[in-house]
Amino acid sequence: MSPDRADSAPEASAPGRCFVCLGDQEGSDEWVNPCPCSLEGHQECVMSWISELERENKPFECPICKSKITVDEPFDPALAISNRIYKAFSSVSPLVLCSGALSGLYVSLTAYGSAALLVFAGPEGYARFLLTGDADRPVLSLRYMSLPLIAPALIVGQTLPSLGNFFFLPPTSIYGMFSLAHDENFISWPPSPSLVFATFPWIRAFYRNLWREFIRPFELRLDRRIAGLPEREPQANQGQGQGQERARDDQEHNGGGGVGGIVGFLDAAINLLDIPDVDLNVEIQEDVLQPGEEDHPLEMEMEMEMRVFDLEFDTDDEEQAEAVEALADRAARAANDGEQGENQVNREDDAAPAPVVRPAQAEAQDQAQDQAQDQAPAEAPAEAPAPAPVVAGPADGQRQWNVHTSLRDIGNSLAASLLLPAISAGAGELLRLALPRHMTTPSLLSCRRPGLLQEMWGRSLIGGCIYVVLRDAFRLYTKYRRAVNKPLRKVRSVERRKGGATASSSWQN
Amino acid sequence: MTSFASKRLAKELSKLKNGLPPGIDLISADNFEEWLMDIRVLDDNPIYRGEVYRLKFRFSPQYPIEPPEVTFIKQSDRPIPTHPHIYSNGIICLDLLGSQGWSPVQNVETVCMSLQSMLTGNSKNERPPGDEEFVRSNRKRPRDIDFYYDDNTV
Numbered sequence: 001m002s003p004d005r006a007d008s009a010p011e012a013s014a015p016g017r018c019f020v021c022l023g024d025q026e027g028s029d030e031w032v033n034p035c036p037c038s039l040e041g042h043q044e045c046v047m048s049w050i051s052e053l054e055r056e057n058k059p060f061e062c063p064i065c066k067s068k069i070t071v072d073e074p075f076d077p078a079l080a081i082s083n084r085i086y087k088a089f090s091s092v093s094p095l096v097l098c099s100g101a102l103s104g105l106y107v108s109l110t111a112y113g114s115a116a117l118l119v120f121a122g123p124e125g126y127a128r129f130l131l132t133g134d135a136d137r138p139v140l141s142l143r144y145m146s147l148p149l150i151a152p153a154l155i156v157g158q159t160l161p162s163l164g165n166f167f168f169l170p171p172t173s174i175y176g177m178f179s180l181a182h183d184e185n186f187i188s189w190p191p192s193p194s195l196v197f198a199t200f201p202w203i204r205a206f207y208r209n210l211w212r213e214f215i216r217p218f219e220l221r222l223d224r225r226i227a228g229l230p231e232r233e234p235q236a237n238q239g240q241g242q243g244q245e246r247a248r249d250d251q252e253h254n255g256g257g258g259v260g261g262i263v264g265f266l267d268a269a270i271n272l273l274d275i276p277d278v279d280l281n282v283e284i285q286e287d288v289l290q291p292g293e294e295d296h297p298l299e300m301e302m303e304m305e306m307r308v309f310d311l312e313f314d315t316d317d318e319e320q321a322e323a324v325e326a327l328a329d330r331a332a333r334a335a336n337d338g339e340q341g342e343n344q345v346n347r348e349d350d351a352a353p354a355p356v357v358r359p360a361q362a363e364a365q366d367q368a369q370d371q372a373q374d375q376a377p378a379e380a381p382a383e384a385p386a387p388a389p390v391v392a393g394p395a396d397g398q399r400q401w402n403v404h405t406s407l408r409d410i411g412n413s414l415a416a417s418l419l420l421p422a423i424s425a426g427a428g429e430l431l432r433l434a435l436p437r438h439m440t441t442p443s444l445l446s447c448r449r450p451g452l453l454q455e456m457w458g459r460s461l462i463g464g465c466i467y468v469v470l471r472d473a474f475r476l477y478t479k480y481r482r483a484v485n486k487p488l489r490k491v492r493s494v495e496r497r498k499g500g501a502t503a504s505s506s507w508q509n
Numbered sequence: 510m511t512s513f514a515s516k517r518l519a520k521e522l523s524k525l526k527n528g529l530p531p532g533i534d535l536i537s538a539d540n541f542e543e544w545l546m547d548i549r550v551l552d553d554n555p556i557y558r559g560e561v562y563r564l565k566f567r568f569s570p571q572y573p574i575e576p577p578e579v580t581f582i583k584q585s586d587r588p589i590p591t592h593p594h595i596y597s598n599g600i601i602c603l604d605l606l607g608s609q610g611w612s613p614v615q616n617v618e619t620v621c622m623s624l625q626s627m628l629t630g631n632s633k634n635e636r637p638p639g640d641e642e643f644v645r646s647n648r649k650r651p652r653d654i655d656f657y658y659d660d661n662t663v
């Protein structure tokens with residue numbers, strides 16, 4: 001269309017012709033050439049066009065040469081000031097709004113953190129945390145700055161555990177080491193709040209990894225069953241899948257009831273920690289850190305836990321998840337075999353392929369698949385070789401998982417995370433009521449630090465941990481029941497309504 | 510009626526009566542609200558060869574600040590041209606005719622020439638996507654429709 005537009009330029013005849021009204025220029029008319037090209041017209045006509053552009057929020061530019069058209073107006077101090085203020089304020093207002101919103105967020109986060117701390121630790125602990133100085137002249141400690149961090153930490157820790165580990169583990173370790181260097185008695189029992197603060201993320205990460213290693217494969221299988229997908233385990237073909245799974249379920253719930261359970265647990269723990277790497281690292285650490293003896297335990301713990309953390313972080317990858325599942329299955333199978341006295345053999349078998357967990361993060365997908373396939377026949381020569389669906393399976397499970405994480409679930413888990421301090425405090429209170437009195441009240445005579453259960457924060461902490469474990473177990477159990485019920489479900493048959501009388505009589509039956 | 514639009518249209522009309530580009534004819538201009546024009550393509554484009562199309566221009570009192578409403582109208586010997594930007598009810602999707610593309614430098618003659626070249630340059634013998642649905646459901650005036658002028662090839 002552009003050529004036509006060029007054609008449409010008004011003819012530049014000797015007397016000017018207004019491009020709006022097409023009238024000719026006459027002596028008395030106020031005339032204007034708004035742009036360098038041929039555009040010209042009556043001041044009034046052009047201005048009415050400009051007003052239209054202004055109404056439609058369009059730029060003032062020449063329709064032909066696209067150069068900018070400037071509009072002058074008589075100088076008026078009020079208008080000038082108003083324009084200046086408008087421009088300046090337009091550039092500042094987003095900043096004002098943002099900082100307003102941020103400070104609002106800060107205040108509400110602080111309020112939440114404060115309330116959570118008060119509920120969790122009780123008034124005494126709350127005051128001890130926030131106030132320093134004499135009892136007579138208390139000073140607000142700088143620790144109140146950390147209150148707004150409580151809510152984000154809870155949310156991240158509960159909903160994105162991997163990210164939580166990423167954020168929490170390094171600073172708390174640094175804090176732990178720092179405290180260790182300054183306080184000879186840092187590691188002591190009963191633990192101080194600082195020690196708990198430094199170690200709790202590790203405990204949490206360890207718990208989550210235990211769960212992931214031992215329960216998650218089972219849970220994924222339950223998910224598949226609930227979703228009505230076919231079993232992908234080879235043993236299902238052997239007709240005893242159900243019983244075997246139930247046996248495994250029992251073992252997992254009991255934390256390894258028999259010898260076999262414990263051996264399986266150890267096997268999986270070794271795989272979990274990726275022992276070859278840990279050994280190496282610990283040796284190096286020992287060489288370097290000979291003089292600083294006291295740093296030892298924590299350093300070692302950290303190295304080991306770092307493996308855990310790596311592992312967990314990497315399992316976002318589907319292939320990785322598959323490898324972990326395979327390991328966990330093997331561990332569980334080792335638990336079964338252990339009762340037959342073959343645990344030694346299994347251990348050796350399992351130790352070798354342990355690195356599978358790690359390489360998958362760097363290697364191409366098909367390589368990981370190859371490994372997984374190589375592994376399956378190696379560990380169970382008697383079993384049928386793993387068919388292709390075994391490899392494809394975890395992807396399905398993962399997708400299932402993602403589908404389930406709907407918006408509503410996100411809302412639920414956010415609310416649950418934020419309620420966690422209150423729930424913990426409630427559980428701590430229940431503990432206080434349930435346990436004998438001497439365990440929950442600090443003795444006035446002893447000058448030792450009160451025991452963990454003798455202080456409110458400690459009871460809340462333990463209560464919260466118990467709550468989390470029970471909650472996870474209950475969730476798993478409901479899933480299990482649902483999966484068991486799944487094949488037993490039937491569509492309820494409703495009596496056909498042939499006539500009013502038969503319908504009513506059938507209701508009475 | 511001596512509005513702003515009338516004055517301008519009177520000027521345009523006198524110019525049109527003095528001579529028109531080939532392929533464009535003035536059919537009727539009895540008032541300053543609605544004019545009829547005929548256009549045909551000048552080359553041998555097989556889609557439009559031998560056909561003449563009738564255009565209806567409706568002018569608002571704000572013309573030429575506001576664009577005119579231009580549609581093809583169907584008569585026994587005046588079909589609606591087949592074009593990816595022309596619906597079968599005669600509504601034309603052309604940025605020139607929307608408030609985005611219109612400016613007072615345009616006039617009836619340039620609109621006709623634009624449409625002429627739009628047809629000449631077209632090689633697709635097809636209606637816009639969703640033509641049937643649009644024709645069945647559209648009750649809006651052309652100026653109230655939000656067209657997306659996304660296709661610069663035709």
